[in-house]
Amino acid sequence: MNLDARTPDGPIAEKWSRHKFTNKLVNPANRRKYHVIMVGTGLAGGSAAATLAEQGYNVTAFCYQDSPRRAHSIAAQGGINAAKNYQNDGDSVHRLFYDTVKGGDFRSREANVHRLSEVSANIIDQCVAQGVPFAREYGGLLANRSFGGAQVSRTFYARGATGQQLLLGAYSALSRQIGLGAVKMYNRHEMLDLVLVDGHAKGVVTRNLVTGEVKSWAADAVILATGGYSNVFYLSTNATGCNSIATMRAYKKGAGFANPCYTQIHPTCIPQSGDHQSKLTLMSESLRNDGRVWVPTDVADCEKPSHQIPEEARDYFLERKYPSFGNLAPRDIASRAAKEACDEGRGVGPGKRGVYLDFADAIQRLGASAIKERYGNLFDIYQRITGDSAYEKPMRIYPAPHYTMGGLWVDYNLQSTIPGLFVIGEANFSDHGANRLGASALMQGLADGYFVLPNTLPNYLAGEKPGSIDTGMEAFRQVEADVNAFTNKLLSINGNRTARSLHLELGRLMWEKCGMARNKAGLEEALQKIPEIREEFENNLKVVGTDKELNQELERAGRLSEFLNLAELMCHDALERDESCGGHFREEHQTDDGEAVRNDERFAHAAVWEYKGLGEKPVRHVEELGFKDVKLAIRSYK
Amino acid sequence: MNLKLKIWRQDETSGAGRFKDYEIRDVSPDSSFLEMLDLLNEKLVEAGESPVAFDSDCREGVCGMCSLTINGVPHGGHRGTTTCQLHMRSFNDGDTITIEPFRANAFPVLRDLVVDRGGFDEIIQAGGFITCRTGSSQDANEVPIPKPVADDAFDFAACIGCGACVAACKNASAMLFTGAKVAHLNTLPQGKAEKDRRTLAMVAKMDDAGFGNCRNYGECSAACPKEIPLDVIAKMNRDYAVASVKGIIGK
Ligand SMILES: Cc1cc2nc3c(=O)[nH]c(=O)nc-3n(C[C@H](O)[C@H](O)[C@H](O)COP(=O)(O)OP(=O)(O)OC[C@H]3O[C@@H](n4cnc5c(N)ncnc54)[C@H](O)[C@@H]3O)c2cc1C
Ligand code: SF4
Ligand code: FES
Numbered sequence: 030m031n032l033d034a035r036t037p038d039g040p041i042a043e044k045w046s047r048h049k050f051t052n053k054l055v056n057p058a059n060r061r062k063y064h065v066i067m068v069g070t071g072l073a074g075g076s077a078a079a080t081l082a083e084q085g086y087n088v089t090a091f092c093y094q095d096s097p098r099r100a101h102s103i104a105a106q107g108g109i110n111a112a113k114n115y116q117n118d119g120d121s122v123h124r125l126f127y128d129t130v131k132g133g134d135f136r137s138r139e140a141n142v143h144r145l146s147e148v149s150a151n152i153i154d155q156c157v158a159q160g161v162p163f164a165r166e167y168g169g170l171l172a173n174r175s176f177g178g179a180q181v182s183r184t185f186y187a188r189g190a191t192g193q194q195l196l197l198g199a200y201s202a203l204s205r206q207i208g209l210g211a212v213k214m215y216n217r218h219e220m221l222d223l224v225l226v227d228g229h230a231k232g233v234v235t236r237n238l239v240t241g242e243v244k245s246w247a248a249d250a251v252i253l254a255t256g257g258y259s260n261v262f263y264l265s266t267n268a269t270g271c272n273s274i275a276t277m278r279a280y281k282k283g284a285g286f287a288n289p290c291y292t293q294i295h296p297t298c299i300p301q302s303g304d305h306q307s308k309l310t311l312m313s314e315s316l317r318n319d320g321r322v323w324v325p326t327d328v329a330d331c332e333k334p335s336h337q338i339p340e341e342a343r344d345y346f347l348e349r350k351y352p353s354f355g356n357l358a359p360r361d362i363a364s365r366a367a368k369e370a371c372d373e374g375r376g377v378g379p380g381k382r383g384v385y386l387d388f389a390d391a392i393q394r395l396g397a398s399a400i401k402e403r404y405g406n407l408f409d410i411y412q413r414i415t416g417d418s419a420y421e422k423p424m425r426i427y428p429a430p431h432y433t434m435g436g437l438w439v440d441y442n443l444q445s446t447i448p449g450l451f452v453i454g455e456a457n458f459s460d461h462g463a464n465r466l467g468a469s470a471l472m473q474g475l476a477d478g479y480f481v482l483p484n485t486l487p488n489y490l491a492g493e494k495p496g497s498i499d500t501g502m503e504a505f506r507q508v509e510a511d512v513n514a515f516t517n518k519l520l521s522i523n524g525n526r527t528a529r530s531l532h533l534e535l536g537r538l539m540w541e542k543c544g545m546a547r548n549k550a551g552l553e554e555a556l557q558k559i560p561e562i563r564e565e566f567e568n569n570l571k572v573v574g575t576d577k578e579l580n581q582e583l584e585r586a587g588r589l590s591e592f593l594n595l596a597e598l599m600c601h602d603a604l605e606r607d608e609s610c611g612g613h614f615r616e617e618h619q620t621d622d623g624e625a626v627r628n629d630e631r632f633a634h635a636a637v638w639e640y641k642g643l644g645e646k647p648v649r650h651v652e653e654l655g656f657k658d659v660k661l662a663i664r665s666y667k
Numbered sequence: 668m669n670l671k672l673k674i675w676r677q678d679e680t681s682g683a684g685r686f687k688d689y690e691i692r693d694v695s696p697d698s699s700f701l702e703m704l705d706l707l708n709e710k711l712v713e714a715g716e717s718p719v720a721f722d723s724d725c726r727e728g729v730c731g732m733c734s735l736t737i738n739g740v741p742h743g744g745h746r747g748t749t750t751c752q753l754h755m756r757s758f759n760d761g762d763t764i765t766i767e768p769f770r771a772n773a774f775p776v777l778r779d780l781v782v783d784r785g786g787f788d789e790i791i792q793a794g795g796f797i798t799c800r801t802g803s804s805q806d807a808n809e810v811p812i813p814k815p816v817a818d819d820a821f822d823f824a825a826c827i828g829c830g831a832c833v834a835a836c837k838n839a840s841a842m843l844f845t846g847a848k849v850a851h852l853n854t855l856p857q858g859k860a861e862k863d864r865r866t867l868a869m870v871a872k873m874d875d876a877g878f879g880n881c882r883n884y885g886e887c888s889a890a891c892p893k894e895i896p897l898d899v900i901a902k903m904n905r906d907y908a909v910a911s912v913k914g915i916i917g918k
Contacts, residue, residue: 080801095722096788098828099730115808151802158804160797160855162821169811187821193729194824201796208792216785239777268724305698307705308726410727413752479801527712529705573712578679579720579778582712 030285030639032652035440036140041658042122045144048441049484053491060085062495065486066233066248067091067212068220068275071100072192072199072471073454074254076478079202082211084483086490089246090203091218091235093270093584098200101256101268102474105192106313106407108174108184109471111149116173120181122146129469130659132178132359133434133462134611134627136288136635139658140441141459148480149472153185155479159198163187176467177314178359178666184468189313189406195471199478219584220275221512223251223282223450224504230279230450231498234508236516238584241577243512245500249493250449250486253279254478257433257455259292261592261599262544263536265430266298266311272588273595276437276456280598284445285637285650287438287458289595290603293465293612294545295431296322296363299414299424300383304533309429310414312386313407314467317356319391319400320424322347322367324375324384331377335385335423346370350622354666361464361612361625362666364428368545369623371427378425387423428545432470434461434612435602438637438652442485443477446637449493451486453477458635463611516576519586524569528585531570535562535589535596543600548616552604556597560644563593598638598647605649608632629661668694668755671763672707674719680775680783686765696756700743701726701733703755704766720779728752728892731827734834735780736767741831741890749829749892769834773841773877784830786876787844793872794865795848797858810856823851825893832887832895838879843887845873846899853906863910870907 037048055063067078067090075097078090092100112125125146130137153171157163163185164172173182187194206212217238224232230251236243258273259265280286297312325331326344346366351358358366367384370376377383392400397420401408408419415425436458437445443459445452454474461469542555566589574580609618609625610632618626634651641647669692677684691710694703701723708718724732733751737743743753758764766780774782812820824847832843849866852858858865881900888897 076801083800094724094730094732095784096731096828098788098791099724099732101725101730103730104725104727113807151804153807154804155799155801157807158797158799158857160820160824160852160857162817162824162851162855163807165812165814165817167814169813169817170808187824190729190825193827194821197824201791202799202801204788204792205796205798207788214788216788268730269726270724302697303695305695305702305706307699307702310727409747410752413728413748413754416754416756483801525713527709529709571712571715573715573717579781581720582708582718 030446030637030650032285032438032446032637032650033440034138034652035442036138037441041139041143044140045147052484052488055487055491057085059495061087063087063490064089064248064496066246066251067254068233068252069100069254069256069454069456070097070203070214071102071254071256071454072196072474073478074252075100075196075199075203076475077252077254077453077482078212079199079206080479080483081486082206088212089215089248090212091215091220093217093219093238095216097203097214097216098197100196101271102196102471103193104268105471106189106311107176107315108186108191108468109152109195110176110183110468111153111185111472112146112183113150113153115171116182118181120183124181125149125183127659128179129460129466130462131664132464132466134464134664135462135629135633135656135661136610136654137460137462138654139656144481145460145473145476148476151480152472152475156195156198159201161187161194161198174315174318175357177317177357177363178466186315189404192471195475199475221587222278222508224508225282225447226498226502226504229448232500232505234505234512239579241575241580243509245505245509247498247500247505249490249495249498250451252451252453252482253437253456254454255456257436258595259430259433261536261596262430262539263532264301264306264309266295266309269308272591274588274591277591277595279437279445279447279450281640282447283640284447284450285438285639286435286598287635287637288435288602289599289638290543290606290613291434291463291611292430293360293432293434294364294428296360296367296428297386297426298429299411300378300427302379310410311431312411312424312426314360316386316404316407319403320356320386320388321345321390322356322384322386324370324377328374331375331381344375351666358666359464359466361614364545365614365623367428383425383427385423386426388419389423392420430544432465434458434463434465438635442488443482444489449489451482453482463613516583519570519572519583520576522568522570524571526565526569527571528582528589531562531566532589532592535559535592538562539596539599543603546614546616547603549604552600555600556604559593559597559600566590566593601647602636602638606632606636633661668696668758668760670694670758673763673765675767676719676779677776678778680777684776694755698755699726699751700737700753700755701751720781722781723751726751729827731829734769734782734830736769736834738765741769741834742892747892747894769830771833771839773839774830774833786841786878787828787830789876790841790845790869790872791848794861794868795852797852798861812856816854820851820854823847823854823895823899826895827893829892831890831892833878835886835890836879837884837886838882840881840887841873841878842881842900842903843891843895845869846903847895849903849906850899862906863913866903866906866910867914
């Protein structure tokens with residue numbers, strides 16, 4: 030597997046501009062001869078499709094929802110980072126770069142992160158020009174807030190619906206191109222496989238989710254922008270349809286999958302209330318600007334209502350353990366601290382799996398109306414789900430799976446190990462290392478889509494003869510046949526278990542053995558049990574209906590089939606990464622006070638997995654990571 | 668909780684639909700409305716019957732994918748709440764609940780409770796954007812925007828494109844949806860350059876896509892889970908009148 034990152038030479042701050050200059054271009058008159066496929070039109074795919082079409086390329090785009098405006102990016106609440114330094118508080122491109130490398134626990138590629146920081150400021154300019162209604166100060170200038178892992182205010186936001194407004198911005202740009210005919214958009218289409226011609230990605234096979242029609246599409250390059258895989262846990266903050274079919278099918282076709290074990294457990298979600306639940310709801314990290322996290326010091330107090338617990342009997346554990354970052358400690362650290370408190374029996378609420386997030390001080394300091402202005406919609410969401418008002422008593426929160434740093438390996442050009450297959454947004458592994466900082470996913474998705482891919486894709490296209498591929502080729506027939514055979518298999522098992530019940534079982538196992546904390550014995554156990562669930566899936570699954578109609582059970586089963594494969598891959602990766610770093614916490618590797626212990630000598634690399642066939646152990650390769658511009662150090666937020 | 672459900676079943680757009688009765692037992696009052704339907708579907712699949720198709724994705728009230736007319740009201744009639752945010756504690760044990768798709772000529776049923784809202788995308792494609800080439804924008808703080816203007820724009824931009832306004836309207840008018848986008852973009856200084864063109868194009872497309880006329884019934888805003896105010900319609904009518912007059916004078 031060729032893992033040459035193709036990182037340009039030169040000082041870190043000049044790499045991107047030099048690279049843009051040396052990249053090959055496609056002249057404007059020739060661009061319309063090229064055809065690209067965009068799978069996924071969330072922030073990353075929507076912005077990329079719009080920009081490529083605007084440059085003159087022909088784009089065919091797909092999403093599984095009934096409109097691109099509904100991609101899961103829409104649910105992002107808190108904000109988007111950018112090194113604008115509008116607050117004059119010492120921010121800079123270099124500081125954002127530094128914070129991100131450190132926040133990622135020194136497991137990301139420096140050159141990519143620096144580029145991300147460089148283009149971050151342009152993203153805000155672009156979005157404002159599109160009409161994204163970011164929050165403003167009375168003087169009319171843009172407002173900022175702070176997010177975890179940073180000591181500056183660099184997060185731009187649109188009340189508690191930043192993702193919605195950014196996605197609607199990208200969607201409007203995309204819609205304009207659809208209206209102009211430059212993008213052909215196919216909603217309610219799911220990519221079920223990738224087609225390679227002479228080792229290059231040259232097409233996809235999709236299923237029309239309304240009619241069931243299976244169809245081939247040819248192009249000069251394929252881009253995956255299909256989001257993350259937190260739903261492997263069944264319960265997560267992701268939309269219920271989020272899935273890993275596209276990335277896993279590409280993996281099976283030869284694309285390396287990097288760091289699958291790097292998953293982010295978000296500290297502030299509404300705790301689980303029962304088995305009926307289909308998803309968990311996030312309470313934005315921005316709440317930690319004003320909310321204080323605590324549990325009772327004494328286990329005996331846990332049953333009491335919060336207002337009966339006096340100040341001196343409360344343990345504000347984040348403020349106590351991490352005085353310089355306090356409630357804004359990064360996500361992995363805050364999540365583990367909450368778990369630790371609950372493991373000690375000091376959790377609150379049903380099942381004692383919850384900690385308080387308390388706004389009483391902030392309400393007293395700023396008034397309820399100021400808090401309402403900042404977080405009103407989040408408080409409303411909380412009330413709808415729990416029936417409680419956070420203006421009157423503290424919220425109860427608990428960590429939940431939220432984001433996946435792992436994904437398909439890409440080089441500096443965002444190209445996977447399959448030539449012609451590019452991967453952007455949460456679907457790739459780049460930029461965040463072992464832990465993503467808050468408000469940096471939106472930044473990365475839009476950086477990839479608006480500014481990076483449109484500058485790197487032409488370099489590949491320039492070397493390809495446009496229009497040399499058509500769906501009549503044998504390669505397409507073969508993949509279509511495979512897709513149909515797989516669907517027929519799912520429909521013919523006719524057993525007793527629903528896809529949902531099997532997914533629930535897989536999710537529980539993953540949460541227990543490969544969730545917030547992992548250990549060797551647990552991972553080995555999971556690696557035994559996952560094949561058992563897969564066997565049950567293959568022999569006892571029940572899907573009703575046919576493949577020639579809108580069939581949501583069939584969709585669910587197809588998605589689960591890849592979650593099963595991915596779960597196994599995650600456990601292999603977690604087992605072999607015998608260190609703790611960022612979101613990957615191996616219980617064997619911690620300090621006396623429970624902090625993660627990295628092993629830079631053995632693991633300062635990205636682990637990239639190569640598929641070797643179903644049931645075979647995949648092969649682990651490495652991309653060594655060099656740290657020249659940020660010195661390797663113990664990540665401390667104390 | 669135990670409930671009786673009357674659910675609209677329809678195999679495909681051209682097929683005839685009908686209500687079918689179901690009973691469901693042991694529903695947790697803490698579960699959401701869609702989780703109650705998930706539970707029903709689990710039972711149906713286990714019994715080898717075809718599950719009820721319905722749309723949803725984020726399940727937290729922001730993607731606009733969920734729909735459903737519940738007891739005759741789009742999204743079930745709780746202020747500012749989408750179907751996916753509706754919880755079973757709002758119902759009583761023993762209730763009978765009627766569940767239908769969003770009904771409008773411009774929203775054909777695809778199956779059971781799933782409808783095609785593609786007309787909304789077409790309206791946006793006609794003019795629901797600000798033309799700005801990627802990478803050529805000025806600094807974001809170059810043009811200060813007074814906070815009240817930005818706040819208004821946000822309020823209008825909060826629309827999730829769910830279609831409840833159309834389903835609630837006797838005429839299946841899309842004025843609230845279209846008005847919200849027009850108001851969002853026309854309010855901002857960045858959107859002024861294309862204001863007339865945008866308004867005319869979006870209104871024309873709205874008629875084209877088969878949505879009905881507005882008769883000021885106001886049902887749309889009452890059903891809107893994002894509480895988009897009726898003002899956006901008045902505002903769009905004003906902008907439309909100005910743009911039309913300019914158009915005539917221009918010719
Ligand atoms: C609740 C929540 C809150 C968040 N808040 C923040 C925040 O405040 N700040 C921040 O920076 N980040 C936040 N994040 C993370 C961030 O929202 C995501 O990482 C980011 O939006 C992902 O964008 P994307 O474009 O990569 O993927 P998505 O938006 O998930 O888009 C995926 C696209 O792929 C399509 N797709 C998927 N599979 C297929 C297939 N097989 N065939 C066809 N199409 C397919 C989908 O239809 C969709 O169009 C949050 C995440 C969650 C869950
Ligand atoms: S205006 Fe309201 S009801 Fe209509 S589509 Fe938008 S959010 Fe839905
Ligand atoms: S499912 Fe997203 S708004 Fe209801």
